Amino acid sequence: MSLNTQVGTWLDIGPVDQISPGNARTLPVRGGEEIAIFHTQDNQFYALVNKCPHKQGPLSQGIVHGSVVACPLHNWNISLKTGKALGNDEGCVPTIPLKVEAGRIFLLREAVIPVPTEAKAA
Amino acid sequence: MDFQDGIDPVTQDEDNVLPPLAEAREHLVVIGNGMAGCRAVEELLARDAGRYRVTIFGAEPYVNYNRIMLSPVLAGEKTFEQIVINDAAWYADNGIELIAGDPVRAIDRAAKTVSSQSGRTIGYDKLLIATGSDPFIIPVPGKDLPGVISFRDMKDVDTMLAAAADGGSAVVIGGGLLGLEAAHGLTLRGMKVTVIHLMDTLMERQLDEAAGWLLKTALEGRGQTILTGANTEAIYGDGKVEGVRLKDGRDIPASLVVMAVGIRPATALAREAGLAVNRGIQVDDHMVTSDPNVLAVGECVEHDGNVYGLVAPLWDMCRSLADGLTDQHSGYKGSVTSTKLKVAGLDVFSAGDFSGGEGCEDIVLRDASRGVYKRVIVKDDKLIGAVLYGDTVDGGWYFDLLKREENVADMRDMLIFGQAFASGGGALDPKAAVAALSDEAEICGCNGVSKGQVVSCIAKGAHSLDAVRATCKASASCGSCTGLVETLLALTLGEDVQSGPKTMCKCTSFTHDDVRREIVAQDMRSIPEVMQKLNWSTPEGCSSCRPALNYYLLCALPGEYQDDQRSRFVNERMHANIQKDGTYSVVPRMWGGLTNPRELRAIADVVEKYDAPMVKVTGGQRLDIFGIKKEDLPAVWADLNAAGMVSGHAYGKSLRTVKTCVGSEWCRFGTQDSTGLGVKIEHMTWGSWMPHKFKIAASGCPRNCAEATIKDFGVVCVDSGYELHVGGNGGIHVRATDLLCKVATEQEAMDYCAAFIQLYREEARYLERTAPWIERVGVDYVKGRIVADDAGREALRARFLFSQQFMQDDPWARRAAGEDAELHQHLAEVRPMEIIA
Incomplete structure (x- = not known):
């Protein structure tokens, strides 16, 4: 994986066939939040922080139906497109911009990697 | 109704102040954001929504929640979110300004203003005091020590949960309703609880001596220590509570003391404002205080010499109050109260006057084997009181007779047997019982909804349970009246409702x-x-x-x-149980609860190798290893497989465990080899997927040490053979099994077991345990299929064994060998250089 430190760059996460349709896999981030990447049955890819807004359940382990994932802990339904809780529940989990190019998955680097504390202070 | 919205503590938001155009209306200021205050506003909105501009002050930083449901929150049966009555959207939608977390400190009646703790002063045209009540703190030394609390609000619940997390012992002072609910919740949370009660009878205001004794015995059976006739001398501790000393010298160590000896109306504010206050704030029939512009409602008031601490009178008061505020004066006439509750799963009901006295006749029914005690008190041919323990289905009917002061002379002989018998039917038809209730009969105690209100809401188009809940709120809180509401739907709509709803889910119209x-x-x-x-x-x-x-x-x-x-679901996909922190717990199978050094060594090695923070003995006689990461699961399983162990399916809607006692091989009372039978049954049944989890037990004699009579399938060995029991459950609703039949040989016991499981697998609905399934289809139906029909039983058994050929394939071994590896492995890991550096 290339770790380009330039702003506005995309991280190559690898080939699309690493995730079978209807499933999700995880991407831990050193110093940041673990990300869940979903491959829906209608062949779309989405990336979200792997934490339900309710009780931080790992969304990657939930049942995916349409573009929605049901959290494995308390069955909250979270939109994969917006990260928002659906139905009567309220809450939102950050989404990560994702693109698929030439059979590979890319995530927007700025959304994946936390701003280092030194940079924040400066 | 929507329980999920607006669950966060409400912050004060200046943007919420209403625009000036609302100033034309009279301003109603409500002190108290609890059940009474908000209910009064709801009643007012229902009559004339636009009439008043409304501001509500609340001392707690929350939206309006159901205080009587704090007990289930403590017990872990509900979350705070589920007991919210009105969410933030309700306030916004109705233009109500909520000032939460800022208690009112003073009322200036001359200037017609109230001032709050934060220094805000607001004018009113009408003021409603709904301050409720304060817990009564007995004046003993040590009452102010940290760790001594009451049981009144969310903060108290949070304190109790924090204390329970550390384990240890708790003392509850007060054996009334509140105290017993606190004790029950703390027991469920793992604390060792002692209840100290001054009187000789628990809940002496609601129960007579006999029912109080039954309750005490049952609670003791659940592990609580109950001390009646016990007088607290002091609470002691150095810097924090360490125990309670009684006047008779006994000493009870405790890290938490809950004082639940009673409540008293919160009248300080009213008293300081110069309003007439006796035991409570004095109000007339329209809930108006001694100042015509100040009203009061709920537990803080005294009406006609009475102070109420229950929810039903509060609803009555709120109706009269709202009638008065909208110029339709109806007048409150006082309330007759009843108490129906569940303590530790025990049903208790009382209503009216049961102190006895001249001219009173008692009619008593005791059924020791069922643990039932019923007593009704009749005076001048009218029912004046009732106490029920263990079977409270007729509570509503007795209460209805009592309130309507009906003449019961004609049915006096049958009265004690309940409505179905007394009304002449003889057979218990719950539908007829509900149909016979009067319109005033209360259906939903939590929200004060009568039968008439439910029926009219159904007639206006609420044709489903959800719709009824959304419109009149019946069964929308604790849900214990859901059955009654469903019966009313059926009665009102006829067959329409029967065939209509209850679809599988919102994706289909099929059941x-x-x-x-x-x-x-x-x-x-x-x-x-x-x-x-x-x-x-x-x-x-x-x-x-x-x-x-x-x-x-x-x-x-x-x-x-x-x-x-x-x-x-995740657990069945990962073949382990997900925990709240996203790690998993792993339970290898131990056939019939038997293990050996090799297995124990392998488990010990896994615990050390993967740094598992906890190992626990389960209720199903095996070991549960906690804190395993999803990446490590295949390796853990490989290690366990190597010692000969397979998946315990502790995570599945499947056969869980076969619990056994040691039986005739070791036990001097054992009649058959229950351990051997249990192991054989587990070898026959493991790996089978079911509608829900399925537990089996085999006991070697009727002492039943394996607790077979609360299992889905239980065998109790006797000298002459094997008693087979079905449909038991030890969960939320404890249900003892029904006896299916008795068989002579071990082989028959296994054949019947296989047939029963297959019948359950083929006919129960997904997520329906055997207990509700049997209640739905009836044990006679099951007997007809399993006992009476030899050919049918044999066919069921054959289908089960056929299916098992494909099921008995250890999923752990497949995963350990690399199947579905992507479910366990991360895609990659991002290691930003600036973080590493």
């Missing part, structure tokens, strides 16, 4: 039974095929119907259907 029948009839073979042929309204179903369909297909097509991992 579970319809779908199952069609899967077989049309020989459907995949989830997409079912969704297509049965016109599913969603493309891929949802997290309710997908797992159900997967199971139904798996059951219908053993060996042919390809299990769909994506339609399984």
